[in-house]
Amino acid sequence: MVGKLKGQYGSGIREANSYLDQNCMVVEPSIVSELLQILRDREQFDYCVDITAVHYPEREKQFDLIWILYSFARNERIRVKTMIADGESVPSAVPVWATANWLEREVFDMFGIRFDGHPDLKRILLPDGWKGHPLRKDYGIIQQDQEWVKANLGIESGQ
Amino acid sequence: MGEGQPGDRERPINMTDRTMTDPNPKATDPKTADSTRFLSHLDLDQPDKTFLDSNELVINMGPQHPATHGVLRVILKLDGEQVLGTECVIGYLHRGVEKIAENRTYTMFNPYVDRMDYVAAVSNGLGYCEAVEKLLNIEAPPRAKYIRVILTELNRLASHQLWLGTHALDIGAMTPLFYTFRDREEILKIFEKYCGARLTTHAFRIGGCQYETYEGFERDVIKFLDFVPPKIDEYEELLTTNRIWLERTKGVGVISKADAIALGVTGPVLRASGVKWDLRKAQPYAAYSDFDFEIPIGANGDTYDRYTVRMEEMRQSLRIIRQAVGKIPEGPIMAKVPKVMKPPVGEVYHSIEAPKGELGYFIVSDGSTQPYRVRVRPPSFVNLQALEIMVRGALVADVIAVIGTLDIVLGEVDR
Numbered sequence: 264m265v266g267k268l269k270g271q272y273g274s275g276i277r278e279a280n281s282y283l284d285q286n287c288m289v290v291e292p293s294i295v296s297e298l299l300q301i302l303r304d305r306e307q308f309d310y311c312v313d314i315t316a317v318h319y320p321e322r323e324k325q326f327d328l329i330w331i332l333y334s335f336a337r338n339e340r341i342r343v344k345t346m347i348a349d350g351e352s353v354p355s356a357v358p359v360w361a362t363a364n365w366l367e368r369e370v371f372d373m374f375g376i377r378f379d380g381h382p383d384l385k386r387i388l389l390p391d392g393w394k395g396h397p398l399r400k401d402y403g404i405i406q407q408d409q410e411w412v413k414a415n416l417g418i419e420s421g422q
Numbered sequence: 423m424g425e426g427q428p429g430d431r432e433r434p435i436n437m438t439d440r441t442m443t444d445p446n447p448k449a450t451d452p453k454t455a456d457s458t459r460f461l462s463h464l465d466l467d468q469p470d471k472t473f474l475d476s477n478e479l480v481i482n483m484g485p486q487h488p489a490t491h492g493v494l495r496v497i498l499k500l501d502g503e504q505v506l507g508t509e510c511v512i513g514y515l516h517r518g519v520e521k522i523a524e525n526r527t528y529t530m531f532n533p534y535v536d537r538m539d540y541v542a543a544v545s546n547g548l549g550y551c552e553a554v555e556k557l558l559n560i561e562a563p564p565r566a567k568y569i570r571v572i573l574t575e576l577n578r579l580a581s582h583q584l585w586l587g588t589h590a591l592d593i594g595a596m597t598p599l600f601y602t603f604r605d606r607e608e609i610l611k612i613f614e615k616y617c618g619a620r621l622t623t624h625a626f627r628i629g630g631c632q633y634e635t636y637e638g639f640e641r642d643v644i645k646f647l648d649f650v651p652p653k654i655d656e657y658e659e660l661l662t663t664n665r666i667w668l669e670r671t672k673g674v675g676v677i678s679k680a681d682a683i684a685l686g687v688t689g690p691v692l693r694a695s696g697v698k699w700d701l702r703k704a705q706p707y708a709a710y711s712d713f714d715f716e717i718p719i720g721a722n723g724d725t726y727d728r729y730t731v732r733m734e735e736m737r738q739s740l741r742i743i744r745q746a747v748g749k750i751p752e753g754p755i756m757a758k759v760p761k762v763m764k765p766p767v768g769e770v771y772h773s774i775e776a777p778k779g780e781l782g783y784f785i786v787s788d789g790s791t792q793p794y795r796v797r798v799r800p801p802s803f804v805n806l807q808a809l810e811i812m813v814r815g816a817l818v819a820d821v822i823a824v825i826g827t828l829d830i831v832l833g834e835v836d837r
Binding site: 282283285287309310311312313315317318329331335338340342360361362364365366369373386387388389390397398400402404 | 807
């Protein structure tokens, strides 16, 4: 399958590896949206298990964005991974899998990655007015939005 | 914060816009289905043009509402009793579990996972331990695997019993709550005897189990296996043919097969829509490949089918436990695990069939003693997203039935 896709996208698919029997494909952000569509339509990956990100602050392209897909017909999982810089956005997967809606909102909430074309990209777990994205590595474990806490809870610190 | 697309703003929810005659439009083919129709956007800032001469009403259900099973807030837009649209507001129980994980060692994080789905703590622990074991490239010994299966299945039963009791209570049947809690107590007693805790058990360790089974463990489990089937019949007697139950659950909260797949719904909710898929069969973990059991499925994807699927699942769990307890292998319960755990650099995704659906852990290791990133794929969070499509066009009372039937635990939704 990877061979077929590689033939189509050439260097767009940078790497395809298998670690601990789990397949992962590292691709360029520019082909992500088309690739996800093809994976669903042609390769039967009809179930989007999860969308998540990992932050590497020391890298130039700071974020790994990961889609975990599953195919009922093939009983197979695949991870699609792309690297993006801070402030860069990726096309939303909501038109491909409806489940991407909340998953992308969570990634936005926790990492501040924006998804183009997402119908309602706003915070999901943290309050709407909160500042900062907690799962970034530069966000401390006891750090909080003091202003928000003071204004909304009427206390100095939530700790 | 984020703005929706301009087109969405101009599409207020009103009677003519939504297909009221067919509250749950079926997608014939998931590939051609326009998935944007799942989205709900309550335009709360501006009332509709019809606002003044209609019964349109926006109310909050929750966050402090007993039928939302925790701190879930659902904003309902109503026309009289009819639901025009919903929006879930979650995060009230957010504790930053994933952030905590990055600041703890692999072993130290283990008890935290129990606090996510606190009614099925054993399943959470199993998923996490197996994911880290995969990363470390070790395998739990057979005896540990069998103990894990027995306790996890007992926990599935306990979780389903709690679901049944509270779900029935929401709908108006009080008796099942007392029955299920009475019987669930027996499971908690076994947990307590095994590891000292009843709810957040921390029963497993990375590499196996911490505790050997206690004297008389098998006897207690077999006693329970003989005790509980008549009780499950008893629940069924109360509900399965009860006219009120049927009226409140049949045809309520229907979700089609295609919609369920598109929305990533898993567990009993997916199976009730007719997808025969269970991770215990599809990608067996622990010792599940050693046992015979069936995957119950439903046909209509309504609340009643989800009820029958879960009832049958309880019986199948008992079947697995009976097979497992009869042949627990002898041997060690702990694999050779290094004192200081430093998994090699890499990432792993491992998921198990928790009582609520697919519970996955995505762990990234940078070779140090602490995980670089732990992502939990919570079944309740993803399943809750389907609430919107399941209740659109239904009545307020049905919202309560559907929240119950989704079997969410807010500790897991918010993490």
